[in-house]
Amino acid sequence: xxxxxxxxxxxxxxxxxxxxxxxxxxxxxxxxxxxxxxxxxxxxxxxxxxxxxxxxxxxxxxxxxxxxxxxxxxxxxxxxxxxxxxxxxxxxxxxxxxxxxxxxxxxxxxxxxxxxxxxxxxxxxxxxxxxxxxxxxxxxxxxxxxxxxxxxxxxxxxxxxxxxxxxxxxxxxxxxxxxxxxxxxxxxxxxxxxxxxxxxxxxxxxxxxxxxxxxxxxxxxxxxxxxxxxxxxxxxxxxxxxxxxxxxxxxxxxxxxxxxxxxxxxxxxxxxxxxxxxxxxxxxxxxxxxxxxxxxxxxxxxxxxxxxxxxxxxxxxxxxxxxxxxxxxxxxxxxxxxxxxxxxxxxxxxxxxxxxxxxxxxxxxxxxxxxxxxxxxxxxxxxxxxxxxxxxxxxxxxxxxxxxxxxxxxxxxxxxxxxxxxxxxxxxxxxxxxxxxxxxxxxxxxxxxxxxxxxxxxxxxxxxxxxxxxxxxxxxxxxxxxxxxxxxxxxxxxxxxxxxxxx
Amino acid sequence: xxxxxxxxxxxxxxxxxxxxxxxxxxxxxxxxxxxxxxxxxxxxxxxxxxxxxxxxxxxxxxxxxxxxxxxxxxxxxxxxxxxxxxxxxxxxxxxxxxxxxxxxxxxxxxxxxxxxx
Numbered sequence: 001x002x003x004x005x006x007x008x009x010x011x012x013x014x015x016x017x018x019x020x021x022x023x024x025x026x027x028x029x030x031x032x033x034x035x036x037x038x039x040x041x042x043x044x045x046x047x048x049x050x051x052x053x054x055x056x057x058x059x060x061x062x063x064x065x066x067x068x069x070x071x072x073x074x075x076x077x078x079x080x081x082x083x084x085x086x087x088x089x090x091x092x093x094x095x096x097x098x099x100x101x102x103x104x105x106x107x108x109x110x111x112x113x114x115x116x117x118x119x120x121x122x123x124x125x126x127x128x129x130x131x132x133x134x135x136x137x138x139x140x141x142x143x144x145x146x147x148x149x150x151x152x153x154x155x156x157x158x159x160x161x162x163x164x165x166x167x168x169x170x171x172x173x174x175x176x177x178x179x180x181x182x183x184x185x186x187x188x189x190x191x192x193x194x195x196x197x198x199x200x201x202x203x204x205x206x207x208x209x210x211x212x213x214x215x216x217x218x219x220x221x222x223x224x225x226x227x228x229x230x231x232x233x234x235x236x237x238x239x240x241x242x243x244x245x246x247x248x249x250x251x252x253x254x255x256x257x258x259x260x261x262x263x264x265x266x267x268x269x270x271x272x273x274x275x276x277x278x279x280x281x282x283x284x285x286x287x288x289x290x291x292x293x294x295x296x297x298x299x300x301x302x303x304x305x306x307x308x309x310x311x312x313x314x315x316x317x318x319x320x321x322x323x324x325x326x327x328x329x330x331x332x333x334x335x336x337x338x339x340x341x342x343x344x345x346x347x348x349x350x351x352x353x354x355x356x357x358x359x360x361x362x363x364x365x366x367x368x369x370x371x372x373x374x375x376x377x378x379x380x381x382x383x384x385x386x387x388x389x390x391x392x393x394x395x396x397x398x399x400x401x402x403x404x405x406x407x408x409x410x411x412x413x414x415x416x417x418x419x420x421x422x423x424x425x426x427x428x429x430x431x432x433x434x435x436x437x438x439x440x441x442x443x444x445x446x447x448x449x450x451x452x453x454x455x456x457x458x459x460x461x462x463x464x465x466x467x468x469x470x471x472x473x474x475x476x477x478x479x480x481x482x483x484x485x486x487x488x489x490x491x492x493x494x495x496x497x498x499x500x501x502x503x
Numbered sequence: 504x505x506x507x508x509x510x511x512x513x514x515x516x517x518x519x520x521x522x523x524x525x526x527x528x529x530x531x532x533x534x535x536x537x538x539x540x541x542x543x544x545x546x547x548x549x550x551x552x553x554x555x556x557x558x559x560x561x562x563x564x565x566x567x568x569x570x571x572x573x574x575x576x577x578x579x580x581x582x583x584x585x586x587x588x589x590x591x592x593x594x595x596x597x598x599x600x601x602x603x604x605x606x607x608x609x610x611x612x613x614x615x616x617x618x619x620x
Contacts, residue, residue, distance in 0.1 A: 292588040292604070293517075295605070295606040296514075296520065296605040296607065297516040297517065298606075299520065299606045300516050300519060300520025300521075301516070301520075303520055303609060304519065304520065307527050311527075319519065323516050323519065323520075326516070
């Protein structure tokens with residue numbers, strides 16, 4: 001496509017002749033006879049090159065040049081000067097005219113000036129495209145770099161976030177005020193918090209309003225060292241859990257500990273298992289020990305029976321028989337106790353008449369009490385007459401019989417007093433039914449009192465399995481009840497079981 | 504003259520059993536159910552041999568044994584046969600004439616006593 005050129009001259013002859021020459025050179029020629037017309041024409045056609053007479057009436061070539069340059073600084077303006085216009089020509093250069101040619105116009109001069117203009121245009125285009133390219137390239141590179149940097153950073157961040165979130169157990173970052181500043185997904189979901197930031201760790205984990213004593217986080221802040229600790233979570237309204245915690249100091253640029261990361265994992269089950277294993281170990285020891293004693297007793301009974309028969313000694317026969325019977329009873333008890341312990345107890349709760357329950361329970365041990373000459377008193381408070389409570393009567397009876405039997409054993413063992421009495425009472429108190437079992441036996445010291453609910457602890461030596469009260473406590477617990485014991489050495493013991501009415 | 508055996512055990516059934524075994528084999532017997540009682544019976548009866556359960560409460564067994572060996576006098580070296588639920592030898596009792604674990608074989612009891620009285 002032909003390049004546009006605007007020819008401005010007030011002389012029509014020049015416009016025509018020069019216009020023809022320019023057309024011959026391959027330009028699309030537009031003409032204007034004065035400055036105003038030229039500007040108009042320029043705005044309409046946007047010619048890259050303007051060829052203008054410097055001396056025109058009205059707006060002269062210099063003015064036009066300035067205006068054109070103001071409108072588009074890239075316009076190549078070639079001025080045509082007459083002789084003696086040298087000052088103007090120089091002035092025009094100052095205003096960034098491309099070139100000037102003198103009248104009379106020679107084709108070579110014109111071509112040179114036009115060539116110069118085209119070169120400048122071309123150069124400028126190249127330059128512009130190069131600059132644009134360069135800018136583009138720089139922008140692209142920068143973008144790529146920033147993108148890369150951004151992507152790199154965010155990918156890394158995401159990786160860390162994922163890692164942080166997916167870590168098993170709880171991970172939290174805690175600041176010097178014990179406020180949580182970050183927490184992993186598991187922690188958030190387990191504690192049902194979208195954003196635990198700003199919450200105090202002791203509030204969240206312990207339901208407490210103050211920092212904990214022996215806080216591993218505080219220790220890590222102080223010592224700038226990792227720390228391990230066992231913690232007990234007691235969050236508001238939730239079951240307590242045993243946790244194992246590691247803490248790690250997080251340092252700022254100056255090396256100061258600004259935050260502490262704490263990682264926690266639950267070990268409740270592990271502790272249970274540990275207890276269970278310890279119990280099992282104890283059980284093996286205790287049971288094998290107990291069984292040895294029982295077998296010795298059985299051997300003894302059989303030996304005495306044998307010996308009695310061979311000597312025809314009725315007394316020895318009866319002694320042997322009694323021993324065998326006692327031993328087989330004890331073995332039976334032990335086996336039942338162990339089975340009881342091993343079995344996972346599921347309660348079958350039904351409404352039961354409290355008065356009936358008390359009397360039926362007492363009847364279980366009546367015969368033994370009578371045999372031992374111990375008075376067994378039962379008493380149900382009037383307010384509980386015809387009143388019912390939802391319990392698993394079988395289980396709760398077994399639980400109470402354990403205590404009654406212990407009371408009988410304690411009284412039978414106690415030779416300090418001439419007569420003994422066991423009271424089994426039921427009464428209502430604060431929305432619960434209390435079952436009191438008190439005896440006048442030898443009582444227990446504080447140490448024994450602390451251990452009695454422990455599995456396989458027995459104060460009855462080889463005659464106890466150490467399972468009874470453990471089971472009692474378990475059953476009472478399954479009824480959401482409590483059990484407490486008061487005892488004075490030399491005076492007796494009182495157990496109190498409280499069973500809430502519940503559903 | 505029949506030899507006299509002191510049976511010390513806190514379990515009455517075991518005491519009865521041992522007494523029956525010993526009597527059937529021509530021994531005289533006396534018995535004690537705890538360490539303090541054992542010391543009294545020992546002084547009074549001057550037995551030829553003692554059977555001792557080490558697993559009585561509060562270490563009655565081992566305490567009695569130590570006291571026996573330290574007291575001086577004619578009874579200090581009375582032979583002791585340990586009859587206990589523990590199968591292995593008790594560390595604090597090194598010079599007993601025998602160690603039997605429950606449940607024991609009555610013949611073994613008699614064999615050991617015969618060899619040491």
